[in-house]
Amino acid sequence: MIVRPRPHLFELFFIIKGSIVLKIMPLLTFVATLSAIVVSIYTLKPDWLPKFDGGPFALLGITLSIFLAFRNNACYERWWEARKVWGELMLTARNLARLSQILDTQGELSAARKQLLECNIAYAHALLKQLRPGDQLPRIKQLLAEPVAEAYLQSKNPPEVILRAMERILIQALAEGRIQPIQFNLLEELIQKLAATQAACERIQNTPIPFGYTLLLHRTAYTFCFLMPFCFANTLGWATPFVTALAAYTLFGLDALGNELEEPFAPIANALPINALTEVIDIELMEALGQSDLPALPTAKEFVLM
Amino acid sequence: MIVRPRPHLFELFFIIKGSIVLKIMPLLTFVATLSAIVVSIYTLKPDWLPKFDGGPFALLGITLSIFLAFRNNACYERWWEARKVWGELMLTARNLARLSQILDTQGELSAARKQLLECNIAYAHALLKQLRPGDQLPRIKQLLAEPVAEAYLQSKNPPEVILRAMERILIQALAEGRIQPIQFNLLEELIQKLAATQAACERIQNTPIPFGYTLLLHRTAYTFCFLMPFCFANTLGWATPFVTALAAYTLFGLDALGNELEEPFAPIANALPINALTEVIDIELMEALGQSDLPALPTAKEFVLM
Amino acid sequence: MIVRPRPHLFELFFIIKGSIVLKIMPLLTFVATLSAIVVSIYTLKPDWLPKFDGGPFALLGITLSIFLAFRNNACYERWWEARKVWGELMLTARNLARLSQILDTQGELSAARKQLLECNIAYAHALLKQLRPGDQLPRIKQLLAEPVAEAYLQSKNPPEVILRAMERILIQALAEGRIQPIQFNLLEELIQKLAATQAACERIQNTPIPFGYTLLLHRTAYTFCFLMPFCFANTLGWATPFVTALAAYTLFGLDALGNELEEPFAPIANALPINALTEVIDIELMEALGQSDLPALPTAKEFVLM
Amino acid sequence: MIVRPRPHLFELFFIIKGSIVLKIMPLLTFVATLSAIVVSIYTLKPDWLPKFDGGPFALLGITLSIFLAFRNNACYERWWEARKVWGELMLTARNLARLSQILDTQGELSAARKQLLECNIAYAHALLKQLRPGDQLPRIKQLLAEPVAEAYLQSKNPPEVILRAMERILIQALAEGRIQPIQFNLLEELIQKLAATQAACERIQNTPIPFGYTLLLHRTAYTFCFLMPFCFANTLGWATPFVTALAAYTLFGLDALGNELEEPFAPIANALPINALTEVIDIELMEALGQSDLPALPTAKEFVLM
Amino acid sequence: MIVRPRPHLFELFFIIKGSIVLKIMPLLTFVATLSAIVVSIYTLKPDWLPKFDGGPFALLGITLSIFLAFRNNACYERWWEARKVWGELMLTARNLARLSQILDTQGELSAARKQLLECNIAYAHALLKQLRPGDQLPRIKQLLAEPVAEAYLQSKNPPEVILRAMERILIQALAEGRIQPIQFNLLEELIQKLAATQAACERIQNTPIPFGYTLLLHRTAYTFCFLMPFCFANTLGWATPFVTALAAYTLFGLDALGNELEEPFAPIANALPINALTEVIDIELMEALGQSDLPALPTAKEFVLM
Structure with a gap:
């Protein structure tokens, strides 16, 4: 942009x-x-x-x-819809970071919440990788647990692998009684919204104007x-x-x-700054996890924000 | 396409x-x-x-x-709406595959989940058959249980028969206490979304511009x-x-x-690639069921993806 | 059409x-x-x-x-919105037929479900009667219980009478513990969607372009x-x-x-085939109630489907 | 109109x-x-x-x-959106009248339901008064309980006062166990829809085209x-x-x-007939409350329906 | 405006x-x-x-x-969408003020509800500050608890800090049994709507026409x-x-x-009156908190409402 x-x-x-x-x-x-x-x-x-x-x-x-x-x-309209979809992705990440506080006990960061948000960061990078391939893999591997990372590399639909891992974290928390069934629904809705983001991006990327x-x-x-x-x-x-x-x-x-x-996701100057948006999601979720040593928010270089 | x-x-x-x-x-x-x-x-x-x-x-x-x-x-707009509807179908299939993990116990694939996802694959093929008739029947029969397949063949609205079978799987799981009422709702919503897909496709196919x-x-x-x-x-x-x-x-x-x-579903080069989308749903759900010997994702032949 | x-x-x-x-x-x-x-x-x-x-x-x-x-x-846009509304009506009828299986016990058709679906058929005919008056009354009377049919004839808003009767069936089932509160909500949503259909049709019919x-x-x-x-x-x-x-x-x-x-509901050749759509709803719900001796789906006569 | x-x-x-x-x-x-x-x-x-x-x-x-x-x-678009908003208002009134039957016991009209629907009628008149001021006050006062009517007269946002009174009726019913928490949600959604109507009307009335x-x-x-x-x-x-x-x-x-x-709410011939729509809501809710001596539905006078 | x-x-x-x-x-x-x-x-x-x-x-x-x-x-469309988003913000504030009565006991204003609504006022000012920076800080500090105000000043996304504080109030109330899980969901939805407002405003402000x-x-x-x-x-x-x-x-x-x-949020005469809208939210929520000594609603000065 x-x-x-x-x-x-x-x-x-x-x-x-x-x-x-x-x-x-x-x-x-x-x-x-x-x-x-x-x-x-x-x-x-x-x-x-x-x-x-x-x-x-x-x-x-x-x-x-x-x-x-x-x-x-x-x-x-394709371009603006793509922007809306990425706005939705950021919003869902924020909602998840906020709502998942329910997993914590007495303000202490729980392991489940930490995993959940790290998966969310990895998901944003994975979606970026699908749309505008780059060197996202090291960061994704760093964030995912070992078996999830492996499944990620072998799947025909890698981002979905991360969402399934998030689902299992929630099912586990439900089974252990750390969240109630009705709150499981709230969190599940957020995961479905993350999945909707991918489906919308795929639609825009794979279906050009006739x-x-x-x-x-x-x-x-x-x-x-x-x-x-x-x-x-x-x-x-x-x-x-x-x-x-x-x-x-x-x-x-x-x-x-x-x-x-x-092609709003192509690596060109007039496209959407989805690299920058991914970085913002990364930084905001890191802040939500309590990290204080955060990089600066991305800015335009020579008038261009990728 | x-x-x-x-x-x-x-x-x-x-x-x-x-x-x-x-x-x-x-x-x-x-x-x-x-x-x-x-x-x-x-x-x-x-x-x-x-x-x-x-x-x-x-x-x-x-x-x-x-x-x-x-x-x-x-x-x-008809063409693009049809594309959105099929994107929704794929998204719902993924959501069902992910959320239905709740039916499994200890990561073991349950019979109910297997049936549910196989019905979902069959539903995608049945919808394709309604919109662009071809040789989908063998695959559908292979996926459905015997009595469902029979009802499918006799119904005036075959895809609906598959959805009713899915509903009964959920009602059964609820009655047996394997899922809680509130999670039944989540899964029910997904089935209603599958039904909405059919209704939208019928609307586009049966109501041409005046x-x-x-x-x-x-x-x-x-x-x-x-x-x-x-x-x-x-x-x-x-x-x-x-x-x-x-x-x-x-x-x-x-x-x-x-x-x-x-006519975005007609079997012509500029129409939507709904055969390919059905194949992708089939492959992704097969992967979700743990099958590893999967065919390659469909690609365009001589620039055309059906 | x-x-x-x-x-x-x-x-x-x-x-x-x-x-x-x-x-x-x-x-x-x-x-x-x-x-x-x-x-x-x-x-x-x-x-x-x-x-x-x-x-x-x-x-x-x-x-x-x-x-x-x-x-x-x-x-x-009025015409296409009207078509969408009737698609929604059909979808809701199917959803109700499917979801209401929850009222049955052991696959046996319950009285409550039978009444509910018959009311739904009557509602479609009542809506048709409001939009394109014809000889729908005999069929409506045949489907409704005696007191409901009477109230129907006297009300200033007849279709709403049928919906209230459906609501009472649900409240009864809830009071008797045959459905759980959370499933009441699912069914209630469907009834509200039926009501939304009427409101949208009234808006289109009663508010012409200035x-x-x-x-x-x-x-x-x-x-x-x-x-x-x-x-x-x-x-x-x-x-x-x-x-x-x-x-x-x-x-x-x-x-x-x-x-x-x-005027998409007027009885003219270019209008929407809402008579045919009502008939399809009637037939599909009859099939859902287990009836096998069903009439054929409506087809165009001399190129016109009403 | x-x-x-x-x-x-x-x-x-x-x-x-x-x-x-x-x-x-x-x-x-x-x-x-x-x-x-x-x-x-x-x-x-x-x-x-x-x-x-x-x-x-x-x-x-x-x-x-x-x-x-x-x-x-x-x-x-402003005009048509305003019409949709009022259609939504009527739909919500009907939904409330229907769903609130849950407050009754054995088909007997409960005091809570009576109050709720009377508040709803008052709300429609209050909204009309905000948009097209007239002699709505006597009818509003007649419908509201004494303290609510007083708060109504003093508030900076009178219609909201009525909604808060409705909310308290629901909270009371919940506290007394007459409705279950999950049904409270259904009724709450309807109240939020009534509020949304006001917000949309205010937006259209207060924000002209630049x-x-x-x-x-x-x-x-x-x-x-x-x-x-x-x-x-x-x-x-x-x-x-x-x-x-x-x-x-x-x-x-x-x-x-x-x-x-x-200005779809202005008191001119080409504007929306919101006086008539309010009257219809009044009559329909009165019928729902079991009153039989109802005035006729409003009709156009000299081709104009206000 | x-x-x-x-x-x-x-x-x-x-x-x-x-x-x-x-x-x-x-x-x-x-x-x-x-x-x-x-x-x-x-x-x-x-x-x-x-x-x-x-x-x-x-x-x-x-x-x-x-x-x-x-x-x-x-x-x-950007301008009108921005107006809709701020209408949504006002609606959500009203809904929160109304629904949060559930936190009160016997009509007595609870501390939790007071905090919640004050946070909501602060959130509106914080959003205004992000979009059209001015002297909102004193009012925000006055409304927030000490530690929240501190986190607000240090965060890379200040408004989100306020929403997280609101979430913790709700989680607390849930943990203490003052609200039931299902009502937590209703309130949570409102908080997510507040967050959606911010995301939509950011999208409009940060993404100009190419x-x-x-x-x-x-x-x-x-x-x-x-x-x-x-x-x-x-x-x-x-x-x-x-x-x-x-x-x-x-x-x-x-x-x-x-x-x-x-640029509907820029400080120019043709832009949206978001200062005035924030003031209205402030006044309405103050009234909901029972304060009676309220300032007058904002009016246009020399034909301009900022």
Whole structure:
């Protein structure tokens, strides 16, 4: 996630980070060059090329604007839903840390609660590892008991292994009468919420916007840009390359932005800062466990918070 | 579901799978041919045909764009809701596998839990069978007890028969005091969630977008395409067939894509991969039952995951 | 609800059922006739009428398209919400049939459960009667106990009478110790869901889209159609009647469709098949009560499922 | 709320109630007069005024249509959410009337249940009084016990006083063992739902759409209407006053309708019929208390249901 | 939040507060000046500048209107969601004040309930402090017990410290048998709702709309405004500076309004009145604790409620 104050007018045109201008630069160059060629031909041999007026563009414009508006909204909603899901993860971690005080006796940290919260930290790292693989394994192993860590490594669904271990801690506490059946339900609900987080993240990550949209939108947009010079060359003259490049910039800029938001967990600057959120969960739960020597909360580096 | 990396520029125009271009090819040919005929007449006998300008198109364009945007959003929402419902099904299966550990004693797999999870697997296959009929029956029979399987075959609502069997397992466990009343509630909620999955899928499958929309949208779109050549022939000349075919492509492409997303359970490439999701549920629950010799998770074949 | 496969191209233009063309035919004739008159005057006495260009139409078009898009979405959402509510009704009936097995002893159907499910069937018919009055009374009387049926006939809110009777069955079972307090809650939740269904249906049926919208939209649309001929007559000539009728068709077609979806419970072809849904609930609950001689599930007659 | 059948074509143009035409009549007159003046000047001294073409209007049109569509949707959603909240209030009243039968013994109306339902009726009137002040006080005082009525009059949040009294009835019943703890929860949930109704109504009533929107939208719309005559005068001639007044009518009609829906509790014809809904709650709960001499359900007077 | 009656027509153009006109005045001046220069050049040396027609503007207009509509909706939804979250906070405070009567014995205010509600007041102030830092600390310290206040000052997540203290009060009451396990759940749910409020506020405050949108929208809008004079100069003449400034006003006005709504907790006039809402919670809970000497409810000062 890019974190920076709103740029001033002149700054605005020279910001690269978070901008998608570099990615679509080859395309803009191509469109401008094509325009220049078309204008040259119109100037030298006006009869070689057919004359277009705005009519067909209005028609293509109808479907193109429907595509763009739809895709933009759909991608933003995926991104925002993903953010909500991670907010839910953090909330559930806090709720568990708070409610599990019921396992303690006389304010003394119980072993069960310690295990439970450590599992919760490990779960956040495991979910992060599933979504944006990195070097989460050492921390996860450090937090899990030996047999759980082993099962974690062998399972087809590793985060679930951690949740099952948490469930067993609760069942054990219930069997030993340390919590009452009705409080088991409260804690169980929190575990189900942790599981819901994973299911929602998997849904967003594994189910992109239908491929047919990408195809149809891109084909329409490219065709649109390639036809533009033929339409404007005879009225705009040598301003055509500039104008078509500009139109292509807004069109493909919106498209490229959609691409980035469609995958809110990808390791890119415009994605969600799920590494930072995991770190915050780690620190808050550590604090709840009574540790005082905690690292600082994560901050943006060069305007980017991962 | 089509699973493939974003195509490059030139690849883009030659992808067929997931594209709807083949389905609407006859129509495009028809529109282009009609355009060619109209242009010929304009060229040879300019007085034979009335002169149109863009006015009527702007009028039709208003309603057409409202139709298309509406239908597109409505279809996508159906598709995405269907995906959410199946995510819920998977989540509930995991929750049941985890929570039902409460039926086990001393980490030993109990008969009740085994039956419960096998019923859950059977339920996923039964739901798949209802939505996208195939050869699910052998697997279902293998998982269900004899009398349940028999009732399954005779019922007017087969998946419900499996849920009733699950309910009886829970009532039995409650009567025998193996679970407490309050935990019965937790498990009962999960069964109700499984039932909710079926109800939501039935709603999506049995209630298409009102037929009146299809009629009105298609009539408008066809009329729009048939009028186009008359409007553009005198300004665009022989570029008309190309331009009208292109406009028809984006118009009917969006429409055809809507058709595919409207039925997210149909056995087509752009539909949801519910076969694969069922397989994943099967494998995960088998793992939860302690089986270690599990098949690999399903992957896309030739970019398509069913 | 109209249930039919997607029509082919030429079929498309000759389908009447589900089409709103008959309803708006007088209007289309009027617009076409007016256009013909205007064209005649333009041809014979060009100075008699003012010359319009597209400008005012663009202005009216802005508000008109906002009206139409808004109303279309609002009506569709009402229709789809109504469908969801009835899906919820069916789901709750199934949940009640399944969960109420807890009232049975040793798989034997208890009197309480029988009464409960019969009340549920009666409730579905009573709700249907409230929304789409018909000959539901005999079936309702057949299902209810004598005093309940009497209270039903005298109440200002008949369906609620049935729910109160169900509540009393549960309270009785609780008082006699046949269910535990915590299971009473589960069953109570289902009864509250049945009540929620009625409240949602009443909301949709009794609160139409604000009358001011209908007035403003219709006034704008009519004015729009009456001005069209003056605008197009001098450019389109004798094609004007055809083009204006076509534009009026899409405009008022969308409007008429909105009218039909606005009232999803009305006894019309495009409305929801709530008679059929009630019948399915009846059959499924009968099956749950162990009856084997069940009627077939309802199917569409001449493409229409009521 | 205006309740009337859809008007016929010619009726349509002469309906005043529910129409916003009277409110915006001065403005329409002003716009038409301005247009007439502009046309006169164009006719007599064509060089005195600058020539506009449609360009600037297309630009203003973009933002204006975004404003109007946004505001329209936002206002309608407020109105519909308010309706849902009152539907929830009615549903909760019914649920309470039904579930509180648990307080009765042997079908005999208990004092606690009587008090509870009378408080519920008083609460509906108190909420109505907060939203649309009238002569609700006598009925409220009649229903509440003496000390509660006194606290009601002195509190900064009167409806809450009634809910606290209901809570105390429940706590009392629990303390006396007349209900079990788990049923206390069910009843408590209903009281929390009543409270949620108030919070939602307060949110809608106290938080209008941000004032900046009103300013920006109105400034743009007025400017738009004042510029129109300059743009159309030279092409439309003496048709200009009629056309600009028509455009102003749709523009400000939509705006005025938005104003009315923005405040769904105001005492105006297009607002929600919350007086009638309160009366229905009153009657239904009276019936639940066994009273048989009930007033008729409220109906619309001169097409308006308040 | 700005609270004032709808302004009359002539008032409308002279309101500054809540208007964003001051913020964008430099830009409007710049656009008008640029226009004047361009018009001068066109008048004196018509050949120096290229001739534009509306074509490119229609193209830019497509993406620009998608951007503006999207951003406007997204910002308003953030603002409205924030309002809902604070409504939930107030509702939960009321629910806690009401339900916690269960801790009292014989209508006597118990120490536990007093602490609980004071913590709730402190929590509201702590949340306000996190979102809109001010001088909330003295009031918070006054309300919290000594050790809690200390932990509050040292924690990385101060509001959570207060919730944990509330949890311990409940666990204590449960351990001492003053509440039953099932009522512990009801109170626990309220605490989790308080925590959910914080998580939702953090999500809105820390996750702005993706920076890429700001960049792309602003670049497009500025370019659009700078190109306008070149397009209109030859048709509008000296009316151009006025028209372009007006178009820029609506464009950047909508943008500036979006900026303000995007941050609903910022200390600006168009933001939410969360100071006032906190004060209301404080007063209502004080009343619930039986204090009678309460300050007046907060009101708007010079039309602004913070």
